[in-house]
Amino acid sequence: GIETVTMLMCFKIKYPTRVYMLRGNHEDANTTLIYGFYDECISRFPKDEGELLWHIFMMVFNMMPLTAIVADRILCMHGGLSPHLNDITMLEKIPRPSIVPPYGMMCDVLWSDPDDRYPGWALSARGISFTFSSKVVKEFCETNNIDLIVRGHQLTADMFRGGYKYFADGRLLTIFSAPNYLNMKNDSCVLHISRKFKCHFTVFRPIFIGSAEAQNGTEEAPRATSLDGS
Structure with missing residues (x-):
């Protein structure tokens, strides 16, 4: 919503070297028209404004970066890999500002998903982009000297408790930061990476008015794993 994105932009302005925002598939004109952000803007303000x-x-949104590399070891993006992406330096050549195309590397970085039900690459059930297997992840990481890929974009049933999921033997990590998404009562989490490259997760459980958690302020202790998911 308007308040959320405005707050994030304020953080970026105030802490420009500490806050980095990556573009997701919803930071796109067509997607905002479908999923309500456009309607929110024109309903809360006079139409012209x-x-x-x-x-x-x-x-x-069209100026936002798509990916980030942390300490030369961790690749961060919203969606996932692309069959058009072989060398990690290709990501630097995606022009900005850019409108998200319906196919191609930029589209895939925002829309693709990991899935081991199919070998290699397969068309996504989303109707856009692809899915990619563990083998694809491992080969990409080895080729580009990357230890871990961190992405969001997806909430699967096995993430409801914890808000995160490893894939490809710990080479790819999906995190989801929206609790009770679509009233599904799921956990969410925030990832912290230490200087020794240990991943720590702060897990947030949805709080419902009148629940014991809301009355008692119960919190779950942070969880920690090493960079390879162990």
């Missing part, structure tokens, strides 16, 4: 606000947000 709401339209202008929406266009300004789209200009910002």
Whole structure:
């Protein structure tokens, strides 16, 4: 919503060298038209002002980076890998500003998902982009000297408790930071990576008004794993 993205942008302005924002598949004009962000802008402001606000947000979204590399070892992105992406340096050549195309490397980085039900690459059930197997992840990491890929974009049933999931023997990590997404009562989490490259997870459980957790303020202790998921 408007408040959430505005708050994140304020953090970026105030702490420019400590806050880095990556573009996701919803930071796109077509997606915001479908999933309600455009409607929110024009319903909460006079139509002309709401339209202008929406266009300004789209200009910002089109300038956002797609990926980040942490300490030369961790690749962060919203979606996943692409059959068009062989060398990690290719990501630097994606122009900005850019409108998300319906196919190609930029689209895949925002929309693809890991899935071991199919070998290699397969068309995604989302109707856009692809799925990729553990073998694809391992080969990409070895080729590009990457230890871990961190992504979001996806909430699967085995993530409801904990809010995160490892894939490809710990070479890829999916985290989900929205608790009770679509009323599914799922946990969410935030990933912290130490200077020794140990992954720590702070897990947030959804709080419901009147529940024992809400009354008692119960929290779950942070969980920790090494970089390879062990």
